[in-house]
Amino acid sequence: MTSNQAKSINLEVTGLKKSYDGSPVLNGVHFEVDAHSIFVIMGPSGSGKSVLLRHLIGLEVADEGKVLLNNGSINDPVVREELELAIVFQSGGLLNSISVGENIGLYLKEYKRMPAHEVEIIVDDSLRKVGLSIEHDKYKMPSTLSGGMKKRVAIARALAINPQMIFYDEPTSELDPLSAVTIGKQILHLNQEFGTTSIIVTHDRDLAFGIGHKIAIMQKGKLSKPETPNELLGKEDEDIQRFLNAGKFEDYQSEATHPTV
Amino acid sequence: MLGIDTLRALPYTWREREKVLAAFFEIGNASLLMSCILSMFIGGVLALQSGPVLVERGLPFVIGQLVGLSMCKELGPVMMAILIAGRVGSAMTAELGSMRVYQEVDALKTMKINPIHYLVLPRMIAITFALPMLVIFSILVGWLGGGLVSMTNSEIAISYQNYMNNLRIAVEWPDLAHGISKSVVFAIVIGLVSCYEGLQTSGGPRAIGQAVTQSVVKSIVFILILDYFVTRLFIFIE
DSSP states (O other): OOTHHHHOOOEEEEEEEEEETTEEEEEEEEEEEOTTOEEEEEOOTTSSHHHHHHHHTTSSOOSEEEEEETTEETTOHHHHHHOOEEEEBTTBOOOTTSOHHHHHTHIIIIISOOOHHHHHHHHHHHHHHTTOOTTTTTTSOGGGSOHHHHHHHHHHHHHHTOOSEEEEESTTTTOOHHHHHHHHHHHHHHHHHHOOEEEEEOSOHHHHHHHOSEEEEEETTEEOOOBOHHHHHTOOOHHHHHHHHTTOHHHHHHHHHSOOO | OHHHHHHHHGGGTTTTHHHHHHHHHHHHHHHHHHHHHHHHHHHHHHHHHHHHHHHHTTOTHHHHHHHHHHIIIIIHHHHHHHHHIIIIIHHHHHHHHHHHHTTHHHHHHHTTOOHIIIIIHHHHHHHHHHHHHHHHHHHHHHHHHHHHHHHHOTTTOOOHHHHHHHHHHHOOHHHHHHHHHHHHHHHHHHHHHHHHHHHTOOSSHHHHHHHHHHHHHHHHHHHHHHHHHHHHHHHHHO
């Protein structure tokens, strides 16, 4: 691992509550994420996963509760200024008006104010790390990229920040199984190579159980106790088991053999 | 709030100069030809409507004065502001709205890049300089349009030199400053409304369309209301 490992940070969330127009979306969320680990948040659609992620990264402020990064609140501008966080959005969140290379170097150019030649070196390095070509991909515009490529560029952009913690919002959604595995392996590789703490919000059961150190299930605005993949599989909670086992081949087969219409 | 944040961001203008210049040329490129065509016809119509009546009453020398002052103090700034609100303001709102909807603004925030510095400031500075320049073009071309109609229309038939001499008698530097000052106020309004509406967009593509409509309508309403108050202010000062 590199020197980044020493910089990696832990996260503590206590009593997080958020309502929109009177409807509670986060209902007292508590959990902790250890430095250098991969923490996965799973849950059905509409359970509040993405809203939770937006609170973790400081894009929204909770009605109650705290998000602490190395014991400092994420909503404290001084703490936020000191930390290097990165997020890989579900859609990539790439700026469509600038090229792939410019997207990756945006933070370095606009925030760090690094000289252009130094930015170029880091951009090229980040492209290589996610398996993209400097000659072919660096100068493309984001609108010409496939979903998988956009996610890889978004990961490269996150890497260029040299983050202490990376948040991934549905990193394998809209991807074919092969691309999903490639992205999953990259997340794992980055964690193992650089020790960066990773928090993943996903529906993807295989990704969660394949690379997650701890997994927690979000249901109706509440997060279950984080557990290792093996602990979670052996859990006797009916709702969690139904969520984890739904959508298998046999579920469709039983419907196909007994049509209701 | 957006206005105050933009004011606070003003010291970063030099740092954002590349984006300011890009936005400035974009506004100029998008609007210069259209403003000239529009202004030529506004000046022409003004002469066409008023010319025959004034000539009939023995006041042909008033045509140059009328077109000169109208273009300078009212029609140039107001028509250009409305054109820019529709052409540039709508594009600004659509661009920022789409950036907000597709999480590009969130991405900037997570990279600790202030969207006001990166997105709003360059557009505000660019439009504040571009609109007065377009208004100067508009006034000059409008005068030319009025002169051409006065010269070629058989019911008016006054010489171009005569028309311009009369115009020069009536229009003074403070009148030009009046029009340009108005255009600065309008530019700030268009920039603020367009950026605000864009950055407030939430939802999907339909919300972007609604934001654009809101932006154009609000800009035009504010332009017309402010036109009255700025005119009152200048009358008070004069």
